[in-house]
Amino acid sequence: MSDPPPTPLLTLRGIGKSFLGVRVLDGVDLDVAPGEVHAVVGENGAGKSTLMKIVSGGYAPDGGTVEFAGATRTFRGPRDAQRAGIGIIHQEFNLLPERTVAENVYLGHEPVRRGLVDRRGMLDRTTRLLASIGETTLPADARVGQLGVAQQQVVEIAKALALDARLLIMDEPTAALADHEVELLYGLVRRLQERGIGLLYVSHRLAEVFDLSGRITVLKDGRRVTTVDTADTTADQLVRHMVGRELSSYYPDRAAPEDRGPVRLNLRDAGNRKLRDVNLQLRAGEVLGIGGLQGSGRSALARAIFGVSPFTTGDVTLDDRPVRLRSPRTAMRAGIAYVTEDRKGEGIVPRQSVLDNALLASRAVFAARSGRAARTARVRELLAAVEIRGAGDDQEIRFLSGGNQQKVVLARWLALNPRILLFDEPTRGIDVGAKSAIHDLVRRLARDGAAVLMISSDLPELLGMSDRIVVMRDGHVAGELPAGATEEEVVALAVGAVREPVQ
Amino acid sequence: MSALSLLPARRSVPGVFVALTLTLTIGWLVVLLDGGQLFNQSTTVSLLHVAAGLGLVAVGQTLVILGGSLDLSVAYVISLSTLVAAETMNGSDGAVLPAIGLVLVVSAGVGLLNGLLVTRFRVNAFIATLGVGLLLKGYLDNGYDGPAGTTAPSLVQALGYQRVGPVPVSFLLLIAVTAAAWFALSRTRFGHHLVAVGGDPEVARLSGVRNDRVLVTAHVLCSMCAGLAGIYLASRLGSGAPRVGTEGLYDLESIAAVVIGGTALAGGRGGVIGTVGGVLLLASIDAIFNQLEVDAFFKQVIRGVIIIAAVAVYARRAMRKAA
Numbered sequence: 168m169s170d171p172p173p174t175p176l177l178t179l180r181g182i183g184k185s186f187l188g189v190r191v192l193d194g195v196d197l198d199v200a201p202g203e204v205h206a207v208v209g210e211n212g213a214g215k216s217t218l219m220k221i222v223s224g225g226y227a228p229d230g231g232t233v234e235f236a237g238a239t240r241t242f243r244g245p246r247d248a249q250r251a252g253i254g255i256i257h258q259e260f261n262l263l264p265e266r267t268v269a270e271n272v273y274l275g276h277e278p279v280r281r282g283l284v285d286r287r288g289m290l291d292r293t294t295r296l297l298a299s300i301g302e303t304t305l306p307a308d309a310r311v312g313q314l315g316v317a318q319q320q321v322v323e324i325a326k327a328l329a330l331d332a333r334l335l336i337m338d339e340p341t342a343a344l345a346d347h348e349v350e351l352l353y354g355l356v357r358r359l360q361e362r363g364i365g366l367l368y369v370s371h372r373l374a375e376v377f378d379l380s381g382r383i384t385v386l387k388d389g390r391r392v393t394t395v396d397t398a399d400t401t402a403d404q405l406v407r408h409m410v411g412r413e414l415s416s417y418y419p420d421r422a423a424p425e426d427r428g429p430v431r432l433n434l435r436d437a438g439n440r441k442l443r444d445v446n447l448q449l450r451a452g453e454v455l456g457i458g459g460l461q462g463s464g465r466s467a468l469a470r471a472i473f474g475v476s477p478f479t480t481g482d483v484t485l486d487d488r489p490v491r492l493r494s495p496r497t498a499m500r501a502g503i504a505y506v507t508e509d510r511k512g513e514g515i516v517p518r519q520s521v522l523d524n525a526l527l528a529s530r531a532v533f534a535a536r537s538g539r540a541a542r543t544a545r546v547r548e549l550l551a552a553v554e555i556r557g558a559g560d561d562q563e564i565r566f567l568s569g570g571n572q573q574k575v576v577l578a579r580w581l582a583l584n585p586r587i588l589l590f591d592e593p594t595r596g597i598d599v600g601a602k603s604a605i606h607d608l609v610r611r612l613a614r615d616g617a618a619v620l621m622i623s624s625d626l627p628e629l630l631g632m633s634d635r636i637v638v639m640r641d642g643h644v645a646g647e648l649p650a651g652a653t654e655e656e657v658v659a660l661a662v663g664a665v666r667e668p669v670q
Numbered sequence: 671m672s673a674l675s676l677l678p679a680r681r682s683v684p685g686v687f688v689a690l691t692l693t694l695t696i697g698w699l700v701v702l703l704d705g706g707q708l709f710n711q712s713t714t715v716s717l718l719h720v721a722a723g724l725g726l727v728a729v730g731q732t733l734v735i736l737g738g739s740l741d742l743s744v745a746y747v748i749s750l751s752t753l754v755a756a757e758t759m760n761g762s763d764g765a766v767l768p769a770i771g772l773v774l775v776v777s778a779g780v781g782l783l784n785g786l787l788v789t790r791f792r793v794n795a796f797i798a799t800l801g802v803g804l805l806l807k808g809y810l811d812n813g814y815d816g817p818a819g820t821t822a823p824s825l826v827q828a829l830g831y832q833r834v835g836p837v838p839v840s841f842l843l844l845i846a847v848t849a850a851a852w853f854a855l856s857r858t859r860f861g862h863h864l865v866a867v868g869g870d871p872e873v874a875r876l877s878g879v880r881n882d883r884v885l886v887t888a889h890v891l892c893s894m895c896a897g898l899a900g901i902y903l904a905s906r907l908g909s910g911a912p913r914v915g916t917e918g919l920y921d922l923e924s925i926a927a928v929v930i931g932g933t934a935l936a937g938g939r940g941g942v943i944g945t946v947g948g949v950l951l952l953a954s955i956d957a958i959f960n961q962l963e964v965d966a967f968f969k970q971v972i973r974g975v976i977i978i979a980a981v982a983v984y985a986r987r988a989m990r991k992a993a
Contacts, residue, residue, distance in 0.1 A: 245876050261876055263869040265939040274866050275878030283857045326877075 224248030254327025264312030437481030456633025570601025730895025738937030751900020756819030781893025785886030868937025
């Protein structure tokens with residue numbers, strides 16, 4: 168390999184990208200030098216992933232230029248970028264669990280001798296490649312599915328290096344790692360640095376950003392806020408750069424103290440594969456906001472309460488009686504409703520009518536209890552009450568707007584008279600008008616005595632709607648904040664920039 | 671490191687061979703108690719003949735299933751191939767090679783069609799190959815009422831009945847084809863890419879594999895294997911038979927053999943050695959029940975139970991691996 172040029176390895180100038188008229192990136196500049204670790208931080212939805220996809224050839228930018236190794240490049244696809252020397256390690260590994268390490272590393276460019284795959288050579292080269300990044304204990308003929316997550320990550324990195332990557336993008340590389348494995352990754356990153364490889368390091372976790380990076384670029388709402396030398400900044404400053412938006416929208420009034428009822432749902436040391444030692448009380452009449460980053464266990468919490476992937480440890484009591492919520496069906500019978508995050512995938516049956524979608528839950532769970540006609544009439548009333556506009560009850564739901572679809576999903580759950588409602592990103596992808604209608608509905612439900620748990624990545628929404636906010640991090644409760652907390656406080660808890668309050 | 675200690679040195683023998691040994695042992699004992707003999711010359715030979723026909727199809731089927739596809743048209747390709755072979759030869763020993771060549775070309779054409787439908791036109795493999803199969807069925811039903819053509823006597827002699835000891839030449843052909851397929855899967859780029867496409871098409875694509883080309887090749891090879899099975903059956907029967915493929919249930923049985931042999935129906939895991947084990951298992955059950963003169967319907971019930979049990983065992987194992 169020749170000496171790295173003194174110029175930056177990668178230079179992005181004025182990168183812009185829109186999806187369906189929504190601007191997700193706007194005039195972003197960024198550069199990475201050989202052997203530099205450049206961290207990119209920002210809230211959920213700040214545009215980090217989109218930017219990484221543009222660098223790695225997944226998306227083409229609408230505007231701006233990508234300069235790599237001294238030449239302006241337009242990548243036609245991920246393969247094109249790979250061949251040019253840009254590798255990306257996704258959170259989800261791109262590996263075949265049934266194949267060996269060597270077969271994965273050289274997939275698509277297997278070494279051949281006399282027209283046949285040179286298996287011996289492939290193993291040798293993989294072993295040498297692994298040794299060059301300090302991994303000597305990993306056999307090249309082990310099946311990838313039998314390896315731990317950290318080792319699979321090493322295989323991913325080796326796979327990128329086998330293609331002579333000079334720039335590596337790491338997207339939340341520690342998200343799936345245990346604490347002691349993070350140390351191994353640190354060592355790996357430093358060895359890559361020594362080889363002159365540039366690294367773009369995307370992470371929510373400020374601690375490791377400070378440990379590893381030379382410079383940090385902060386993105387917010389698709390724009391670059393600032394790029395700073397890591398040595399010259401503090402966690403507090405970073406958090407302030409990441410948030411600091413005006414709280415402008417209108418939210419319905421919060422619950423008055425006398426509206427707060429008794430504890431309805433009580434979790435004591437509850438946990439499962441994704442959650443540990445969760446202690447949480449949900450009261451009738453309140454909206455409890457759940458904050459945290461993606462993958463922090465917010466959705467896992469809702470899914471555990473609703474019995475999708477139930478708690479395996481700890482105690483759950485409902486109205487002071489111990490319960491075991493082992494399936495969605497038992498949860499629904501116990502009066503729990505769950506409006507999922509992934510509306511298209513888990514919320515609606517796209518080709519069924521509005522009415523059928525609204526009747527789905529009551530038909531499935533309480534088929535024998537009430538008469539068909541009465542049930543249908545009630546659901547029609549509910550559909551009218553949630554004010555679905557511009558659609559008949561018999562229209563296929565997929566033709567409705569996101570906001571109206573969400574209202575149908577709400578009507579479905581209201582038909583069960585739930586006492587506990589779990590909302591996971593209730594207003595994601597919904598226009599402003601429908602958003603405030605849903606906010607009003609959520610608040611009205613709480614006022615009528617329901618206990619509401621609302622997960623939201625939209626900080627103004629979380630702060631504006633919640634009577635209390637519980638922030639999750641790494642599968643446990645990082646802290647609780649009262650109404651009137653600031654965005655900084657939520658983000659600081661979510662990224663671990665402050666010490667956890669002693670509970 | 672903790673994960674390392676869990677690694678076995680090499681992959682163990684496919685479970686199907688354990689099942690095969692068990693079946694043969696138990697079958698041998700039961701037949702013995704019944705006053706018969708399972709491993710005499712004639713039963714062994716007929717067992718291997720059954721295995722040869724099914725095996726040729728199943729090895730081809732393994733390739734497409736490994737790639738995450740499926741071929742339901744093989745039964746009709748077999749019938750068509752017997753007719754193409756027998757009618758081209760028309761009893762003449764001189765026309766054997768041209769006939770074999772023609773069969774391979776015709777079956778490769780069908781495979782190409784299957785492959786293109788699955789890749790270019792993105793038709794689900796189940797539907798695409800079923801449709802192509804029905805197309806062939808229409809042609810066969812329209813043109814033929816019964817056997818047609820005559821297989822060359824030399825081929826009947828060589829492939830249909832010749833033996834080396836108790837092993838028919840046709841079974842040696844199966845071993846050769848299996849070895850070739852095994853070699854292709856483990857030692858060629860095509861093989862590596864095929865398993866990758868079946869394992870995760872997106873991973874394969876992002877690693878620079880040309881998924882479509884790989885899958886089309888697999889379909890062509892699968893159909894050619896069915897063509898070979900057709901040639902074998904034509905030499906067994908002495909003529910072309912328009913319904914031999916469907917009556918022998920070669921489509922579903924070949925898939926069953928593949929699955930019993932440990933290849934994942936979704937693709938990406940398995941191999942041809944296991945498939946041959948599955949074929950031998952099905953053929954052994956056949957032989958044992960024939961010896962015991964068990965009712966044909968009951969035989970079907972037992973086969974069904976075995977197929978379901980095999981898949982359940984694999985599913986459990988996969989689940990344990992995931993946990």
